[in-house]
Amino acid sequence: MQMNYVTTICPYCGTGCALNLVVRDGKTVGVAPSNRSPVCSGKLCSRGLRAAQALDEARIKQPFVKGEPADWDAAIGKAAELKKFAAGEVAVITSARLTNENQFLVQKFAKELGAVIGVVNGGTGSSTTTLNEIRDADVILALGDVMKALPLTGNKILLAKEKGARILYIGPQSYTAVQADTVEISDEFAELPPGFSTLLKNAARPVVVYLANDAAAAAFAAGLKINAAVLYDTNNGRGTAAMGITPLSLPETVKAAFIIAETPEMEKDIYADLLEKLDSLELSIVAASSETSLSGIADIVLPVSALHESEGTVTNWEGRIQKIKQAVASPDGVKPLADVLVDLAGKVGISIPTGTPEEIYTALAAEVPVFAEVSYEQITKPEGVYLREA
Ligand code: SF4
Structure with missing residues (x-):
């Protein structure tokens, strides 16, 4: 039996507490507080303490097309029907729970496609205090x-x-x-x-x-x-807002939606508005790590890695950028969101950046001014690094 501790950031609210995921035989089996983080000083709330179990609940482990299991080629091929729609007829609805790097790629994907982009669980504004x-x-x-x-x-x-x-x-x-x-x-x-x-x-x-x-x-x-x-009550709401991605409800003109539905159990009612509109769309695609009401009715469901299976950075409400570390591998059949976006981009005839999380972060920092003076290497400090505006 092999046991190790991976220090990462709580996937829930925007406080950004550090925690140690306890990993045994390739599975997360518990959570221990991290004393090195000045954010939480060794404390966690009940949600953070439950993270190890909650992260693996109701996982989606294979793609679906029209409710039927499908292989990745078939699902991405069907999702590529996005290219049939004119600019402005597609909406990309993202989640404020993605890493900064994945959010940047989603934004690039939407821009190249000519889609409107917004977030379902985000907010706006920046703090002037800590x-x-x-x-x-x-x-x-x-x-x-x-x-x-x-x-x-x-x-x-x-x-x-x-x-x-x-x-x-x-x-x-x-x-x-x-x-x-x-x-x-x-x-x-x-x-x-x-x-x-x-x-x-x-x-x-x-x-x-x-x-x-x-x-x-x-x-x-x-x-x-x-x-x-x-x-921000999401783990990367501030980073998402810093990229200019703000709350959006589906415009009437939209005929197809690509929704990144990264959502913990307690937040699932955030989709009530989208659920009402999904049936009227010609194409709906959901990428998610676990089941939601949306994945039950979307035309295409693409299973993606959860946060504890990913590497990257998130930004807490103070504007403190911190490192997410990969604790375990994704289940078989599940792909990192970045790979899914690159595959789909190729199929619809657009191009988005590719590379390691560090390379994507560097591209993000070159384009989004508030990240400009913070290098990926600096973010490895236990206390993180503040965005330039913070
Ligand atoms: S949910 Fe928020 S307050 Fe609770 S441990 Fe996670 S980051 Fe900290």
């Missing part, structure tokens, strides 16, 4: 339930409270998790209550914290003119 600045804040205004979405970012709010910070909350439910001063406001943020306003005005280190997919909170926070933590 995890440690939340911990050291003296007044924190939380807009919405950030504790639930990003538990170990929430932990920094708890630490700040322990050190005497006032925690203010505006949102649809009471914020008992931190016993905050609470104002319940259905779904909208209106005026800042006078007491909150005074506390923020007199604070030395105030921070406002909200979710990147909450447009109302973002607009409200912008008016405060204080440091903001814009939290």
Whole structure:
């Protein structure tokens, strides 16, 4: 029996906690915290601790065409019917859970194809503060339930409270998790209550914290003119946004969709809107590592490697780029997303970059300005490296 530990990044929320995947005989069998990461200082939430089991649930292990098992040649051949559609008739809907490198390739694929591109579980905006600045804040205004979405970012709010910070909350439910001063406001943020306003005005280190997919909170926070933590609840939402890929619902003009549905169990209802529209499309292709409602009805399903079977980088909500390490090989019948994109690109007559994750990262850094001054080698540091704008 051979056992080893692979230090990588939690695949769930945008806090970006480091964890050690315990690998025995080529399978992930457990998770141990990583003490070397300043992001989480040896802690993990219950989701992170379950990662080893969850990553292997409901895996798709072979391609399907119209619900029937198919070989890769047949599935890619059928998917190449994408080339029949005019520019603008194809949508590429990606996931904010891909590595930066895979996201870059998806974006290239969409651009070369003339497709519109968007993300289903993403957000917009960048932070002007960090995890440690939340911990050291003296007044924190939380807009919405950030504790639930990003538990170990929430932990920094708890630490700040322990050190005497006032925690203010505006949102649809009471914020008992931190016993905050609470104002319940259905779904909208209106005026800042006078007491909150005074506390923020007199604070030395105030921070406002909200979710990147909450447009109302973002607009409200912008008016405060204080440091903001814009939290992505996906492991690479910030990297995805940094590439200019923003949330998109399927435009009416679209006749074919290529959807990269990298989605953990708790997030599967994000496809409700797409599910309604999928039937009306002439062609729907889903690439995913595990089953979702979408893979059940798509014309073509392409099984791709999960995050713990891949190498690359992800960017947490702070803008900290960190390294993902491959812990295990993909199951037989499953291919890396990069290989699938290159194969499909060849079949539809377009070309996208090829190479190792390091080579793809280098191409990304040459094109996307915020990555420009960070080399792949620098990212191997346990603390990662911040995007240039962070
Ligand atoms: S807080 Fe987020 S990144 Fe950290 S262990 Fe939990 S789900 Fe993973």
